Amino acid sequence: MTGGPLAVYYGAAAGWERLARYERVVLQPGSYPAEELGRLRRYGTQPLGHLSLSEDHGPPAPWHRHDRNPEWGGRYVHVGHPGWMQHVVDQARAMMAGGFGGLFLNSLNVELTFPEDLPHMLTLIAAVREEARPEYLLANRGFALLSRLADLVDGVLFESFSVAWVTSGYAPWPPATLEAHARIAERLLGFDLDLFALDYCEDEELAEFARRRARRFGLHSFVSDRALTRL
Template sequence: MKKFLIVVSLFLGFLCPCVYAKTISSICFYYNNVDSKLELQNFDTVVLDPNNVSDRNIKALKSLGIKVYSYLSAGEFDGELTGDLSKYKKTDNKEWQSNIMDITAAKWHDHLVSEARSLLKRGFDGLFLDTLDSFNAYSSPDDDKTYYEKQIYGEKVLLEKLHKVSKNLIFNRGFEVLDKLKFKPVAVAAESIYKTYNAEHDSYYDVSKEDREWLSEQLNRVKAKGIDAIAIDYLDDSDLEARVLLAKKLVRDGYIPYVSDGLLNGFGVSTTYNIPKRILGLYDGRTTNQMNSALQNRICTPLEYLGYAIDVLDINELDYRLIDKTRYAAVITYFDDANSFSEHPEFSEWIEKHVGYIKLLFLGVLPTADSTLNALGINFSPVTMVSPYTMSVEPKKMNKGLLKPTFSNLEDYFPYKVDTKKGFKVLAQIKGSDGQVSDMLVKAPWGGFAINPYPVDYLQNGQEIWLIDPFMFLDEMLNLKVIPAAD
């Protein structure tokens, strides 16, 4: 509960003056996999992809007083059409690779009503009806006004059928039919007031003044009817401050805001937003199991003490789509050997593209690819260092007193160097008898690293010992936001 209050208070500064929202005060559209209620609990209404949430998590969210809506496409079918439904396809939506359906077809109506009933049985509170304006792709009042009016009437019939299944309906647009309905939806949403997204080119850009003025006029009609107006705008997740500023602007315009990525795969900004409370930890399941991994046994406890939840995952099963900074505060790797990097080139490529996007901490071993090390600002020499080694540690507050770790005669050590003029801070360094130097413990602008035998060494009796204070070390490296944790 403490965590929730801290997150909400960050946005109260511009939430208080707003009195427009009669039903919804904050909303989240999230179409990615829902594996817990952790991030969604900060919103009072959530819209989810029914294929990516379990009945158990629907129930868990509702137990917190959250209204849970299911996505349902009213005008399009996503996937391969089979059977009778294929007869009612009108055209293609090439940008989203979906089928635009005949909004007047009774069989299509029956299909949607059946889907709606199934969703309500699963526990959803209501339906978010998308693609209500898709009939505009195959009809136009300028070409055939009578035919166009027939489509609007067909949509009216469909919506009234769906309203009998669920009284809680949120529209995405549907402006053409709004005046003709016998009921009011809970809210009407519209995408792209200021910022929009192009799926075909995976790009974000500004909405034209003309389009914004037209859409604002439609939403003003919605508000005039006493219906909540939701504005969904799109910005990538690299700049939280820009998202917050845009959400504030939408609030000033009188809308319930939601600003997120173009695919709605991350957690966006409404009248509240999340401080990421998770950290992704990666181990290699080919060399160990989760319970015996160094990550599980050494890193999870201090991070949990700092108030974070740790998702410990096998890199061999990693879904890269889930690594986003709205979910995770950092990514930590703790592998037994460097093969875990060299044999997963796709992960090294991901690192290269995301340096500075999310905090990274490499423990034990570093990536092996030259291109990845260059992207991280680490210089590597393949020439083996010669023992014995001398060591310097700075600052001393990071050290627990074991100034000289044990260096194995069976392991080769190589020079890794960083440039302290570029924002790196060297905390521990060794020098070989041949004069080569390696930075072993480093705080970087993007996170940091600790090379074996850091951060944990073994005593002669086999007992593990931290060479540095683990709590101070993780906090220093990742610069984590303070999150109070319940005792």
């Protein structure tokens, strides 16, 4: 196993040998059958299933809001809607039954869109842990929830810690944003959590900048392309 502590991979089936280089790997549910996930686990890699907590790409449902995520197209949801909560818990249970060892909790940043949903988000995460019983929970950001989130998850991923996607391609965040992210990273170090940074770029010099900066703040780094199709 030489790849590192974590990979995030949403591409077509990569083959378990490449994925098995990592301690944990985040995958899209449905991309790998239970036998492949079981093989990964036997070789010491823990597969984590991607689970969205505030956006839905499914058919029209009573928990949908009118707005969509302008970047990825998913429909925003009312996180506290009982139907949505049950839907997410059912998804989590199915992933665990299908061979995943844990879950990657995505789209937690509702403070940026619908801050009234913050307490419902904590309730939903607690329900996922209690009902699906994952071995490991990795949260993507969720910094507005951090003081209580730290008691519910095992690790935090800081997506786009050092590098941003801009219209012309990939570029470092502006200095003010890098400083703000540094302050968050320093706060994260105060919790007993596994800490990771995910950055997007295609240039090796920029990738090394992201890795070096993550190390400086105590975060394990994984760098990929924006579509997460590169290991």
